[in-house]
Amino acid sequence: MNILIVGATGTLGRQVARRALDEGYKVRCLVRSPKKAAFLKEWGAELAPGNLCQPQSLQSALEGVDAVIDAATAKATDNLSMKQVDWDGKVALIQAAKAAGVKRFIFFSILDAEKYSNVPLMEIKRCTELFLSEAGMNYTILRLSGFMQGLIGQYGIPILENQAIWVTGESSPIAYMDTQDIAKFAVRALSVPATEKQTFPIVGSRAWSAEEIISLCERLTGKQAKITRMPLNLLRIMRSVSRFFQWGWNVADRLAFAEVLATGVPLTAPMDEVYQTFELDPQETTTLESYFQDYFGRMLKKLKELDYEKTKVKKKSVAKTPSKKSS
Ligand SMILES: NC(=O)c1ccc[n+]([C@@H]2O[C@H](COP(=O)([O-])OP(=O)(O)OC[C@H]3O[C@@H](n4cnc5c(N)ncnc54)[C@H](OP(=O)(O)O)[C@@H]3O)[C@@H](O)[C@H]2O)c1
Numbered sequence: 001m002n003i004l005i006v007g008a009t010g011t012l013g014r015q016v017a018r019r020a021l022d023e024g025y026k027v028r029c030l031v032r033s034p035k036k037a038a039f040l041k042e043w044g045a046e047l048a049p050g051n052l053c054q055p056q057s058l059q060s061a062l063e064g065v066d067a068v069i070d071a072a073t074a075k076a077t078d079n080l081s082m083k084q085v086d087w088d089g090k091v092a093l094i095q096a097a098k099a100a101g102v103k104r105f106i107f108f109s110i111l112d113a114e115k116y117s118n119v120p121l122m123e124i125k126r127c128t129e130l131f132l133s134e135a136g137m138n139y140t141i142l143r144l145s146g147f148m149q150g151l152i153g154q155y156g157i158p159i160l161e162n163q164a165i166w167v168t169g170e171s172s173p174i175a176y177m178d179t180q181d182i183a184k185f186a187v188r189a190l191s192v193p194a195t196e197k198q199t200f201p202i203v204g205s206r207a208w209s210a211e212e213i214i215s216l217c218e219r220l221t222g223k224q225a226k227i228t229r230m231p232l233n234l235l236r237i238m239r240s241v242s243r244f245f246q247w248g249w250n251v252a253d254r255l256a257f258a259e260v261l262a263t264g265v266p267l268t269a270p271m272d273e274v275y276q277t278f279e280l281d282p283q284e285t286t287t288l289e290s291y292f293q294d295y296f297g298r299m300l301k302k303l304k305e306l307d308y309e310k311t312k313v314k315k316k317s318v319a320k321t322p323s324k325k326s327s
Pocket of ligand 1 (some may be wrong): 009030033036050051065070074075080085108109147167
């Protein structure tokens, strides 16, 4: 089966590419910058230069493709807006895939998108789900919560560097999942007919609040976190200020999303039946404890080594410095 992965340079997309290659699929990746995507070529994927916002580039990328896995999304720092990439771009991709005779289309949505029509990305995801389900292809929609990988910058690095950890007033507990595990579901969907024309939540085994994550990090590092609370009103002001400037549109949309996470409503879903349908073992899914244990284990070992090297260099330079007597 020939697969086209869109967004394969991203956090989730690269794991999907890795998994698909490991499972023996022939993988082509639609990439905006072949230079940035060189690692995918090294892994054995074919690169197809293209852009979701340039529909003519999609046609050639889709030639001979049986299945599409779409893991693309607008970057906060990009010139392209969320609407251009996540709506216009996705509509163009779905239409082009249908026209090219693609049989399977896997799309990543967000859990509970239908509950937040006031949040641009949530509304775009809901509309894309609908558009895809009516496009006449065998689709699978995977509704995600948060990525464990995102927690490194938010909690892991600040605690190691004695920096402030920012949390909003009341933060929703989230059932985070490792992107490597999400990738397993996405690739498995291609070979399980029971996942065709279906929508599934794909989330971690339990929801974690910001406070619980902080105490886990404290326990694993032996450090005390510096917590800074961001009032929700400040978030709202930042959102309206950044919306005022065109460059801030994506930022404003992201801040709107942060507001969802500050509602206090848990972002989680039951997964027992999902594991059964995908014939995957929940025991093999990474827990947040083991994810952070592995991360801090590696980082603390590296820091110790750096410390050791520094002391060695210091000792050497002291030994080399001639004393006043001998000079
Ligand atoms: N992050 C989360 O916690 C989370 C939670 C729920 C759902 N999701 C969903 O999961 C999926 C993957 O998210 P992610 O966080 O892994 O994304 P990411 O790391 O931000 O990566 C985005 C990818 O999309 C590509 N892209 C952006 N604009 C493009 C365009 N115009 N044409 C072609 N490619 C384009 C980027 O390519 P370049 O390298 O060229 O920039 C990159 O490969 C998305 O559908 C997202 O909505 C994410």
